[in-house]
Amino acid sequence: MKVAVCVKQIPDPAVPGELDPSTNTLNRDDKLILDESDSFGVELALQLVEAAGGGSVTLVSMAPRSEVSGLRTALAMGADDAVLVSDDALAGTDALGTAKVLGAALGRVEPDLILAGVESSDGYTGTVPEQIAGVMGIASVTFAKKIEASDGMLSIQRQTDDGYDEVTCPMPALVSVTGGVVEPRYPSFKGIMAAKKKPVDQVGIADLGIDASAVGFAGSRQETVAVVDAEAREAGEIVIDEGEGFQRIADFLAELKVI
Amino acid sequence: MATPLRPRKESPRDFLATDGLLDDDEIMLRDTVRRYVADNILDHVGEWFDAGTFPIKEVAPAVGKLGLLGMHLEGYGCSGSSAMMYGLACMELEAGDSGLRSFVSVQGSLAMFPIWAYGSEEQKEEWLPPMAAGEAIGCFGLTEPDSGSDPSSMRTHAKQDPSGDWILNGAKMWITNGSVADVAVVWARTDEGVRGFVVPTDTPGFSAPEIHRKVSLRASVTSELILDNVRLPEAAVLPGVASLRGPLSCLNEARFGILFGAVGAGRACYEAALDYATTRIQFGGPIARFQLTQKKLVDFMVAVQKGTLTAYHLGRLKDQDMLSPAQVSFGKMTNVQMAIDVAREARSILGANGITTEYPVIRHMNNLESVYTYEGTNEIHTLVMGQAITGQNAFS
Ligand SMILES: Cc1cc2nc3c(=O)[nH]c(=O)nc-3n(C[C@H](O)[C@H](O)[C@H](O)COP(=O)(O)OP(=O)(O)OC[C@H]3O[C@@H](n4cnc5c(N)ncnc54)[C@H](O)[C@@H]3O)c2cc1C
Ligand SMILES: Cc1cc2nc3c(=O)[nH]c(=O)nc-3n(C[C@H](O)[C@H](O)[C@H](O)COP(=O)(O)OP(=O)(O)OC[C@H]3O[C@@H](n4cnc5c(N)ncnc54)[C@H](O)[C@@H]3O)c2cc1C
Numbered sequence: 311m312k313v314a315v316c317v318k319q320i321p322d323p324a325v326p327g328e329l330d331p332s333t334n335t336l337n338r339d340d341k342l343i344l345d346e347s348d349s350f351g352v353e354l355a356l357q358l359v360e361a362a363g364g365g366s367v368t369l370v371s372m373a374p375r376s377e378v379s380g381l382r383t384a385l386a387m388g389a390d391d392a393v394l395v396s397d398d399a400l401a402g403t404d405a406l407g408t409a410k411v412l413g414a415a416l417g418r419v420e421p422d423l424i425l426a427g428v429e430s431s432d433g434y435t436g437t438v439p440e441q442i443a444g445v446m447g448i449a450s451v452t453f454a455k456k457i458e459a460s461d462g463m464l465s466i467q468r469q470t471d472d473g474y475d476e477v478t479c480p481m482p483a484l485v486s487v488t489g490g491v492v493e494p495r496y497p498s499f500k501g502i503m504a505a506k507k508k509p510v511d512q513v514g515i516a517d518l519g520i521d522a523s524a525v526g527f528a529g530s531r532q533e534t535v536a537v538v539d540a541e542a543r544e545a546g547e548i549v550i551d552e553g554e555g556f557q558r559i560a561d562f563l564a565e566l567k568v569i
Numbered sequence: 570m571a572t573p574l575r576p577r578k579e580s581p582r583d584f585l586a587t588d589g590l591l592d593d594d595e596i597m598l599r600d601t602v603r604r605y606v607a608d609n610i611l612d613h614v615g616e617w618f619d620a621g622t623f624p625i626k627e628v629a630p631a632v633g634k635l636g637l638l639g640m641h642l643e644g645y646g647c648s649g650s651s652a653m654m655y656g657l658a659c660m661e662l663e664a665g666d667s668g669l670r671s672f673v674s675v676q677g678s679l680a681m682f683p684i685w686a687y688g689s690e691e692q693k694e695e696w697l698p699p700m701a702a703g704e705a706i707g708c709f710g711l712t713e714p715d716s717g718s719d720p721s722s723m724r725t726h727a728k729q730d731p732s733g734d735w736i737l738n739g740a741k742m743w744i745t746n747g748s749v750a751d752v753a754v755v756w757a758r759t760d761e762g763v764r765g766f767v768v769p770t771d772t773p774g775f776s777a778p779e780i781h782r783k784v785s786l787r788a789s790v791t792s793e794l795i796l797d798n799v800r801l802p803e804a805a806v807l808p809g810v811a812s813l814r815g816p817l818s819c820l821n822e823a824r825f826g827i828l829f830g831a832v833g834a835g836r837a838c839y840e841a842a843l844d845y846a847t848t849r850i851q852f853g854g855p856i857a858r859f860q861l862t863q864k865k866l867v868d869f870m871v872a873v874q875k876g877t878l879t880a881y882h883l884g885r886l887k888d889q890d891m892l893s894p895a896q897v898s899f900g901k902m903t904n905v906q907m908a909i910d911v912a913r914e915a916r917s918i919l920g921a922n923g924i925t926t927e928y929p930v931i932r933h934m935n936n937l938e939s940v941y942t943y944e945g946t947n948e949i950h951t952l953v954m955g956q957a958i959t960g961q962n963a964f965s
Contacts, residue, residue, distance in 0.1 A: 499636030
């Protein structure tokens with residue numbers, strides 16, 4: 311079984327982010343790391359290939375400056391190889407442009423199954439996976455919490471508000487994986503040393519047959535026109551408990567429709 | 570095509586950008602161990618410390634899976650990493666707790682190392698793979714009730730009877746992992762000098778009562794070993810060494826891990842104090858704005874960074890096979906003293922909260938008293954270096 315996993319490499323969330331005031335986009339000049347949201351997809355892919363008794367896990371990523379640090383982490387977890395799309399012309403690409411690029415790269419891999427995160431931790435539009443499926447013309451299933459594959463078919467548990475749906479679909483398909491549904495393995499020492507030797511195929515947009523005018527700032531149909539600070543939080547309400555505090559809390563939560 | 574990374578501002582956590590001295594693999598390993606500790610240890614270790622327990626059955630296989638047990642040994646299921654990587658792992662483990670690092674040091678450097686370095690092929694095949702996987706636990710018995718800094722005064726002895734079997738008698742004291750070990754490497758006097766014995770802990774006559782009432786290294790098992798006519802086959806002796814050089818070479822390996830580990834403990838105390846100082850409000854603002862507090866925080870930062878540089882330098886020397894035992898003493902002595910000093914002063918910044926195990930600082934502070942004492946006290950390392958620079962032996 312051949313599984314491809316879309317992995318985004320993002321600025322380290324532990325380091326405070328900065329916006330470029332001229333483009334209103336996130337500054338990505340520092341080292342990028344594997345988005346934790348995608349570590350679940352990597353883990354599921356490794357488990358699926360183990361369960362299938364063979365196959366491969368290929369990572370696909372689009373990132374600036376030929377960044378491979380995040381890919382190396384996923385390779386150290388056990389993925390077999392990676393395709394990295396990196397091209398100066400991609401600066402400022404919006405989500406649809408990203409999907410076109412990833413779709414073209416995935417087309418070269420020809421996987422049975424493509425996994426992606428439900429949403430990234432930095433951009434979190436949560437739209438790239440479905441757009442990739444659209445670009446590639448394959449089935450798309452969202453919010454997976456469990457995936458099984460057999461005889462060219464996938465059975466998937468889709469997380470819902472009240473529980474889960476059971477859905478099936480034919481392969482190839484794109485499935486977005488809900489964060490936290492599996493425990494991603496830690497890279498082991500041996501995995502880290504092996505990762506260095508695993509192949510990373512670095513391609514530009516010309517290799518994928520994509521025109522520079524279709525991507526980057528030029529090709530983006532969306533533009534961030536302004537960034538404003540979030541409104542300061544209001545002071546909130548202080549309730550002195552005079553024996554009915556529990557009721558006030560319950561009423562408040564009921565008003566929020568949390569209970 | 571690649572544009573260079575923009576120069577960073579100084580990071581409060583790595584002021585001199587010492588990460589630049591590490592390669593990508595070293596950083597990935599370091600970050601992986603750091604994440605393991607954050608995910609699995611930090612939230613629980615205060616309670617383990619309070620209760621005086623260490624869940625070795627869960628921790629050992631997990632740490633084994635990461636490849637950290639006997640990690641700088643080659644073959645037999647061991648990782649075969651550089652010394653630098655072993656050191657970095659120790660640094661992150663001890664930023665969690667000295668008890669966790671002690672377990673890994675004892676397993677890898679004190680129990681696996683002598684089997685690896687001096688053991689027979691059969692001993693290696695039998696013990697090293699399960700020990701590397703964390704499925705078998707080892708301990709190291711050198712210290713005795715009346716023989717600590719001066720191991721040459723040990724009384725535990727072994728005699729061969731006419732059948733060739735060895736009979737072991739004596740008592741060992743302060744033995745990490747003793748009560749939970751599957752195998753003990755026990756050093757004993759014989760007619761041919763000090764020899765090491767590989768003792769399965771279910772051998773009749775072997776017992777290991779746990780030592781209680783510790784107020785340091787509580788998240789670690791410490792035991793007495795009682796050897797009462799323990800009969801071992803001839804093949805239980807480590808064939809490769811017959812002098813104190815055996816146990817001393819093990820200690821040299823473990824001390825190398827400690828000189829990194831102590832930096833981790835010191836760093837954890839500094840970071841806890843820094844977080845606390847920037848969020849604790851008194852007199853209308855964070856206590857970090859007081860000059861007296863800033864002086865403390867800067868002292869911690871400088872001390873931890875110097876300790877880091879010392880460790881990295883000694884790590885590189887070891888990987889070039891150029892590190893002498895006296896240089897290891899330098900690192901063990903100065904980095905442990907640094908960590909104790911930082912821990913004690915950092916505790917003061919946390920005020921009353923600082924005396925509880927809700928925060929890590931007093932736990933590290935107490936743990937470091939053990940780290941100061943074992944693997945050669947600071948006094949002993951001072952004398953080792955004193956002899957190295959003066960040529961005068963102060964021990965006799
Ligand atoms: C040089 C360069 C500069 C860029 N500059 C900007 C910029 O300034 N601002 C900006 O918003 N975007 C920029 N992008 C694109 C950006 O990296 C995102 O890919 C895109 O915006 C996707 O949006 P999202 O994060 O909301 O994805 P979501 O839809 O939230 O992501 C869901 C899932 O899709 C997959 N996925 C998403 N993006 C990628 C990816 N890049 N590689 C692999 N898998 C992915 C992951 O599995 C992820 O979990 C740039 C890209 C490049 C190469
Ligand atoms: C938590 C813990 C775990 C341990 N784990 C192990 C283990 O797994 N295996 C093992 O074999 N041992 C272990 N030890 C024992 C440890 O190595 C010894 O405690 C250490 O060697 C010191 O010996 P001692 O306690 O007998 O002190 P002593 O040697 O009696 O020393 C007492 C004091 O005298 C000082 N002193 C001694 N000689 C001199 C001198 N020549 N000049 C100046 N001062 C001197 C010492 O520095 C110290 O301050 C452990 C100890 C602890 C606390």
